Amino acid sequence: MPAPLPLVASGDPAARLTLESEEGAVVRRSVLPGGVRVLTEHLPGMRSATVGAWVGVGSRDENDIHAGSTHFLEHLLFKGTKRRTSQDIAEAFDRVGAEHNALTGKEYTCYYARVLDADVGMALDVTLDMVTSARIDEADLELERQVILEELAMNEDDPGDVAEERFTAALFGGHPLGRPIGGTPEIISTVPREAVWEHYRERYTPSELVIAAAGAIDHEQICSLVSNALSQGGWGLDPAAFPVPRRDPLAVVDASFTPRVDVEHDDEQVNLIIGTRGLRVADERRNALAVYLTILGIGPSSRLFQEIREKRGLAYALGAFVAPAAETGVLGLQAGCTPERADLVVDLMAAEFERMADGVSAAELERAQGQITGSTVLRLEDTFSRMSRLARAELFFGEWWTVEEALAEVRAVTADDVAEIAAELAGRERCTVRVGRGLVKSA
Numbered sequence: 451m452p453a454p455l456p457l458v459a460s461g462d463p464a465a466r467l468t469l470e471s472e473e474g475a476v477v478r479r480s481v482l483p484g485g486v487r488v489l490t491e492h493l494p495g496m497r498s499a500t501v502g503a504w505v506g507v508g509s510r511d512e513n514d515i516h517a518g519s520t521h522f523l524e525h526l527l528f529k530g531t532k533r534r535t536s537q538d539i540a541e542a543f544d545r546v547g548a549e550h551n552a553l554t555g556k557e558y559t560c561y562y563a564r565v566l567d568a569d570v571g572m573a574l575d576v577t578l579d580m581v582t583s584a585r586i587d588e589a590d591l592e593l594e595r596q597v598i599l600e601e602l603a604m605n606e607d608d609p610g611d612v613a614e615e616r617f618t619a620a621l622f623g624g625h626p627l628g629r630p631i632g633g634t635p636e637i638i639s640t641v642p643r644e645a646v647w648e649h650y651r652e653r654y655t656p657s658e659l660v661i662a663a664a665g666a667i668d669h670e671q672i673c674s675l676v677s678n679a680l681s682q683g684g685w686g687l688d689p690a691a692f693p694v695p696r697r698d699p700l701a702v703v704d705a706s707f708t709p710r711v712d713v714e715h716d717d718e719q720v721n722l723i724i725g726t727r728g729l730r731v732a733d734e735r736r737n738a739l740a741v742y743l744t745i746l747g748i749g750p751s752s753r754l755f756q757e758i759r760e761k762r763g764l765a766y767a768l769g770a771f772v773a774p775a776a777e778t779g780v781l782g783l784q785a786g787c788t789p790e791r792a793d794l795v796v797d798l799m800a801a802e803f804e805r806m807a808d809g810v811s812a813a814e815l816e817r818a819q820g821q822i823t824g825s826t827v828l829r830l831e832d833t834f835s836r837m838s839r840l841a842r843a844e845l846f847f848g849e850w851w852t853v854e855e856a857l858a859e860v861r862a863v864t865a866d867d868v869a870e871i872a873a874e875l876a877g878r879e880r881c882t883v884r885v886g887r888g889l890v891k892s893a
Contacts, residue, residue: 475494488676489663496833505558508555516641519646521554528589548565550577564834565882570671591646617780621780662837662838723784733834741868746823819860
């Protein structure tokens with residue numbers, strides 16, 4: 451059974467947890483003063499480590515005044531602090547050959563660095579200096595405003611990105627989950643520095659912060675480095691503080707649903723997505739969903755690939771994806787084809803989507819389970835994936851599984867489990883998005 455990661459006050463002995471996996475990795479968790487959570491996974495034989503500072507705040511957490519601020523902050527934290535210029539930050543990582551970056555999601559923001567074991571202290575010091583002491587100067591904001599607008603323009607030139615954004619908006623119209631993570635050109639062009647600063651001060655707090663590290667690391671050293679860096683950054687660390695609660699998985703998603711969206715885009719192909727709202731991130735059936743999705747649309751042996759590309763030659767790129775959130779999720783089937791084939795490809799994707807409810811064969815089940823377990827192990831050879839897995843366990847699940855426990859959960863999925871998921875999804879409201887030429891007729 452998975453071991454719980456209890457969400458408790460820092461003074462409670464249960465705030466400290468140690469687990470050892472079959473492969474010799476040691477996972478530890480502590481809650482520091484201020485409610486800061488620290489999770490580490492020591493991996494024997496490694497010479498490198500990845501450290502990440504996760505803030506449980508994403509684009510869905512913006513109010514109307516702060517719209518666009520989450521993605522803005524991801525950029526601005528690299529522009530300098532009280533102690534370092536933007537060049538100082540870049541040089542600190544470059545001089546040790548580090549990989550460092552950040553990412554923004556709908557429910558979190560992460561700043562991370564992959565370094566040699568000897569440079570873990572530097573990586574944490576610089577990263578937490580950015581998190582605690584960002585300047586967010588007006589001049590920097592105006593400069594980065596232009597950079598983000600260029601990024602959004604680049605995304606708008608990619609019909610696949612356009613299709614995904616319109617698909618999510620169609621599923622969650624009027625709800626924060628339906629907003630683009632990076633904001634829109636209209637929002638980014640007008641958001642004032644005061645709004646970004648307020649969002650930063652309100653949401654970048656000790657109780658929201660999760661530090662995750664995996665590789666050649668020592669847990670007690672990481673905790674000490676984090677405490678020192680946060681104190682130096684001026685964060686008040688109340689010994690009695692609690693971490694923020696996880697999001698409510700039973701919250702009602704009050705959102706409109708648009709069954710079809712056509713977007714004019716001057717491309718040789720039409721990008722298509724059909725799908726529906728999926729399962730919440732911590733749904734107990736998530737492993738059955740993974741097997742279902744693999745059989746339906748992941749890889750060249752999937753039903754979509756075989757039916758649409760191999761048997762009919764109607765498309766080159768095909769796939770399926772999910773994007774879970776706390777109380778709901780997204781499930782989509784995606785393809786690109788020439789305009790004259792678009793209707794047929796949509797019909798074939800819909801047919802395969804519905805046919806999954808008729809059941810899957812023992813061979814399909816075994817193949818999908820092997821694909822998931824194999825790719826999982828290969829992915830976890832990387833310390834960034836290990837670090838991310840720690841943080842997601844803390845932010846979304848409150849439970850930790852060893853790799854073997856996680857693989858056993860996948861192997862335990864039955865054909866009946868897959869059919870049950872398929873029938874439920876096939877019965878839900880469905881949306882179709884098309885992005886390409888000649889779709890929008892002039893009046």
